[in-house]
Amino acid sequence: MLKLILRRLVQMFLIMAVASLLLFAIFDTPDFKKRLAVQELGGFAVSALSEDSYQAWLSERGLDAPFYIRYTNWIGSILQGDLGFSYEKNREVGPLLLDRLANTGILAFFVFALMIPLSLVLGVLAGMKEGSVQDRTISFISVFTTSIPEIATAILLTVVLSLGLGWLPAKSAMIRGFEFQQLILPVLTLVIYDFGYVARMTRASMAEVMTSQYIRTAILKGIPYRRVVMRHALRNALIAPFTLIVLQLNWLLSGVVVVEVFFEYDGFGKLLLEAALFPDVEVVQACTLVAVAVAVVSQIISDIGYTFLNPRIRFA
Amino acid sequence: MAVTEIDAGPSVLDRLSRPKPLIALALLMWVPLTAYVMFGGRMDGYADTVLLPAVPATVLLYVLGVRAFRESWVAVIGLSLVFFWLLAAVSAPYLPLLDPNKPIAPFVTPFSEKRDVFFWLGTDFKGRDMLSRVIWGCQRVIVWGVSATMVAYVVGALFGLISGYLSGWWDEVISFFANVLLSFPVMVLFIVILNYLGPSGFNIVVAVTFASAPAIMRIVRGLALDIKTRDYVFAAQTRGEHPLYIMIFELLPNVRGPIIVDACLRLGYTTVAITTLTFLGLGLQPPDPDWGLMIRESAKTAMLWKFSYMLLVPALAVSSLILGFNLMADGLREMSLRD
Numbered sequence: 001m002l003k004l005i006l007r008r009l010v011q012m013f014l015i016m017a018v019a020s021l022l023l024f025a026i027f028d029t030p031d032f033k034k035r036l037a038v039q040e041l042g043g044f045a046v047s048a049l050s051e052d053s054y055q056a057w058l059s060e061r062g063l064d065a066p067f068y069i070r071y072t073n074w075i076g077s078i079l080q081g082d083l084g085f086s087y088e089k090n091r092e093v094g095p096l097l098l099d100r101l102a103n104t105g106i107l108a109f110f111v112f113a114l115m116i117p118l119s120l121v122l123g124v125l126a127g128m129k130e131g132s133v134q135d136r137t138i139s140f141i142s143v144f145t146t147s148i149p150e151i152a153t154a155i156l157l158t159v160v161l162s163l164g165l166g167w168l169p170a171k172s173a174m175i176r177g178f179e180f181q182q183l184i185l186p187v188l189t190l191v192i193y194d195f196g197y198v199a200r201m202t203r204a205s206m207a208e209v210m211t212s213q214y215i216r217t218a219i220l221k222g223i224p225y226r227r228v229v230m231r232h233a234l235r236n237a238l239i240a241p242f243t244l245i246v247l248q249l250n251w252l253l254s255g256v257v258v259v260e261v262f263f264e265y266d267g268f269g270k271l272l273l274e275a276a277l278f279p280d281v282e283v284v285q286a287c288t289l290v291a292v293a294v295a296v297v298s299q300i301i302s303d304i305g306y307t308f309l310n311p312r313i314r315f316a
Numbered sequence: 317m318a319v320t321e322i323d324a325g326p327s328v329l330d331r332l333s334r335p336k337p338l339i340a341l342a343l344l345m346w347v348p349l350t351a352y353v354m355f356g357g358r359m360d361g362y363a364d365t366v367l368l369p370a371v372p373a374t375v376l377l378y379v380l381g382v383r384a385f386r387e388s389w390v391a392v393i394g395l396s397l398v399f400f401w402l403l404a405a406v407s408a409p410y411l412p413l414l415d416p417n418k419p420i421a422p423f424v425t426p427f428s429e430k431r432d433v434f435f436w437l438g439t440d441f442k443g444r445d446m447l448s449r450v451i452w453g454c455q456r457v458i459v460w461g462v463s464a465t466m467v468a469y470v471v472g473a474l475f476g477l478i479s480g481y482l483s484g485w486w487d488e489v490i491s492f493f494a495n496v497l498l499s500f501p502v503m504v505l506f507i508v509i510l511n512y513l514g515p516s517g518f519n520i521v522v523a524v525t526f527a528s529a530p531a532i533m534r535i536v537r538g539l540a541l542d543i544k545t546r547d548y549v550f551a552a553q554t555r556g557e558h559p560l561y562i563m564i565f566e567l568l569p570n571v572r573g574p575i576i577v578d579a580c581l582r583l584g585y586t587t588v589a590i591t592t593l594t595f596l597g598l599g600l601q602p603p604d605p606d607w608g609l610m611i612r613e614s615a616k617t618a619m620l621w622k623f624s625y626m627l628l629v630p631a632l633a634v635s636s637l638i639l640g641f642n643l644m645a646d647g648l649r650e651m652s653l654r655d
Contacts, residue, residue, distance in 0.1 A: 011495075018496045026512050143646065147639040149588040151595055151611060152631035159628055163621040170619055254503030258592050262615065272504065273596055276511040284511060291504045299499070 005304055012296045019292045024071050027281045033063055035279065039087040078289070084282025088274065093286045097271070101290065104260070104267035108252055110187045111194070116245055119195040123202025123241065128229060130207045139203065142196030150255060154189045154262045161185065172263040186263045190255055198244055205240040209233050239309045246302040250295040333380050341380075344373035346462070349406055353459040354517070363409075370406040374399065387654075391647020397640025401633075405455040413448035416605045420445065426625050440610070440626050441617040449605035450633050456606050457634070460517045461587040464524035468586075469579060472529035473571075476536025477563040481544050491537070494530035502527050506589065510598040517600055520593060524586050535578055539571040546570075573652055580645035584638045591634050607634050 037057060041049070049057070058064045062073065077084075083093035126138035148156075162170040162185065172182040209215060210233055218228045257269030264270070268287065275283035331337065348370040356363045378399040385391040404411075414420065414433070421430045422443035428435060437446035479490040497505070506523050513519040543549065544567065552562045593599035594608025595615075602609055607630040614626035 014492070015496050015499050018492075019499060022496070023508070026508065143642060144639070147584070147642040148635045149591065149638055151588075151592055151608075152635040155611065155627045155631040158619075159621075159624040163619065163624050250499075250501055254501035257503045257507070257596070261596060269503070272507060273598075276507045277597060279511055284508060288500070288504055288508055291501050292499050295499045295501055 001307065004307060008300050008303060012300055015296055016292065020075060020289060021071065023285055023288055024074055025067075027285060028067065028070070032279075032281055033058065036061075036063075036281065039280075078286075083286040086275070086280050086283045088278045088280045088283075093283055096283070097268075097286055097290065100266060100268045100271045103265065104253075104256055104269065107183065107186060107190070107256065107260075107265065107267060108249070110183060111190045111252065112245070112248075114187065115191045115195045115198065115248075118191065119198035120202055120238070120241060122195070123199040124206050124229075124234065124237065126199070127203040127206025127237065128210060128233075130210070135203070138199065142199045142203075144196075145192050146194075146196035146200075148193070150189055150193045150258050151262065153192050154185070154259060157185050157188055157192075158262075170263075172265040174266065182263075182265075186259045186265055189259050189263075190252065193255065194248060194251065198241060198248065201244050202237070202241040206233065206237040209237040212236075239306065242309060243302040243306045246298050246305065249298040253291045253294060329380060329383060332376070333384060338377075338380065341373050341377050345370045345377060345402070345406065349455070350459050350463060353455050367406055367409055371403075371410070374403050374406050378403070385647055385651070388647040388650055390643050391651070394640045394643025394645075394647055397636050398644060401454045401458060401637050401640070404451045405458050408451050408455055411451065413451060414445040416444060416448040416452040417603050418445075419443035423623065425622065437629050438625055440614060441623075442613075444605075446610075446626070446629050449610060450607070450629055453605040453607045453610060453630070454633065454637070456517075456600055456604065457587055457590060457608075457637070460520055460600065461583060461590050464521040464590070465528070465579065465583050465586045467521050468525040468528035468582070469532055469575075471525050472532025473536045473568070473575070475529065476533040477540050477567055479533065480537040480540025481559065481563050481567060483541075487537075490533065494533050497526060497530045500527075502589070503592075506593060507596075507598060510593065515593075515598045515601060520590055520599055523593075524589060527589075528582060528586070532575075532578070532582070535574065536571055539574060540567050543567055543570050577645050577649045577652065580641055580648060584641035584645075587634065587641070588638055591630075 037049075037054065041057070055064065062070065065073075081094060083097065085091075086093050086096055089096055122138050122142070126135040129135055145153075158170050162168045168184055169179075169182050170185075172186055174182055215228060215233055218232050219225065223232075253268070256267060257273055259265070260267045260269040261273055268290075272284065272287040272291075274280075275287065332341070348366050348368075352363060352367050356366075378395065381395045381399070382392055385395055420433060420443045421439055422441055424430045424435045424439040424443075426436065426438040426446075428438070430439075433445075435445060435447070437450065439445055440449070475490050475494075479487045500508070505527050509523040509526055510519055513522060540563075549562060549566050552566050557566075590599055591606075591608040591611070594606050595612045597612065599608055600606050602613075610630040611627060614623075614630075617623075617626075
């Protein structure tokens, strides 16, 4: 167990190191340096700048040092909490990113609060009796909802619930402070897109458990069906979905971009996109690093959780 | 009674349902369409004739597909949805459509007439015909979506075969880089790559390759690990065949079953990704019509119940295409389990 955790941690460290190296190398071209100069000094000043004074500016910023020195400097400042400066938002990246991450966190909290019970209940109901009408209905619904891309779900929900019926606001910009009503459409969009996948995996896991020997024995012994499902089947059937749900965090960080941009919700995804379009290189780098960190950590939690929950592996 | 059946022999459709004619038909449909979308701007005058052979090829492929899938109605529905858009894509120049980029009359609601023109799906905020924009738009979505998936598959399968068959250091290195790429959330990876390369169709292909190839590589690697212990692989090794020969002629044909199902699903993902990226402003560029672009432009102007058709039309179009791919994948999986 301890060995496994250690191996995973080393792996995580290596992945983070390579990912950050790639990320740094991508944005280390002369082109991007020039853009940085434009952002810092203004476009006019840069066009008037002679080659010598541009080189002087580069060395003043430490941009003409060898690649590995700049990389270590960059990593060092990030580890000290200095994530850089956003020229578009005119703010330090650190606090800015924290703000936006908190907003996305609120969104993610409600998504998970709704998605986990929904998908688990539906998955268990479907997997309980494989091939029954209820199984086929639930399976069809989950295939159908995952087939519709998020952007289309967002549009359908907005058109029906907001433009047509007028129940909910169409945008979630939260201009007058936090309003729960504005959060409903983005949350619904993400849940509708995502629950089908988890439900299908839960169904597969449940169906597998229900065909196992010990469930058959329990039923043949005459234990009431409800009790067999609730006490014997569920425990084993929910191990796989647990790891899956943790991994949905990774998915959410990419799914959230479209939804936040469409509903104009000020979260992590919108920040990343705006930074990419501006381009605000340090914001893009910081956002990506955070995303990779979240993904890697959730992967580890899911792996360790799986071995911890599954006694066959834990005691092996 | 039975004699006639024996005498009849395989019908024309049966003969066409073999791999070689099928591949020939698919190429006959695909090559003109890709050439038209990617290089159509450079072929002046004869651009429209290029697509001509693709139309009958598409119809014939659809008929053959329905015949092959007839046992699963789910797959037939999926196939029909996909081929509806494929047919629309290849026959767009021959349909009596208005110019998709020409402003006529803005904000005309669907099924109404204005300036003596009947608009089935209305016009957008610039007055361009929605019907022709949707049909022309599917060309770009389909061509770039399928091209990107194919490139990702070639790269992913190649690395998967190397990693699975050669094992050892190759496997360690390739798997590690796959893990690094997989640890980026997909959309974040897209944004970073397209931010670096700049938005265009070819760069989308590159971005999709980076995002999808690691997952494909993992699948192919797993299959290759399983298959390389088979006798026919040993036979080839004993004959002294080159590893590359074994990978391509012994392993690759035998991993195609599970790969086809996955490819169908992945076509769906890629199409979604392209539409989404265009919506975000990182994908294909205006003014040519594209579903993501239609959503992007309308989301800024059409936030009213009366004009919601501007958003609904492209949204339903992309949903139906994805649904088609997914149902097809489901049907294929069902059929492969039955065999």
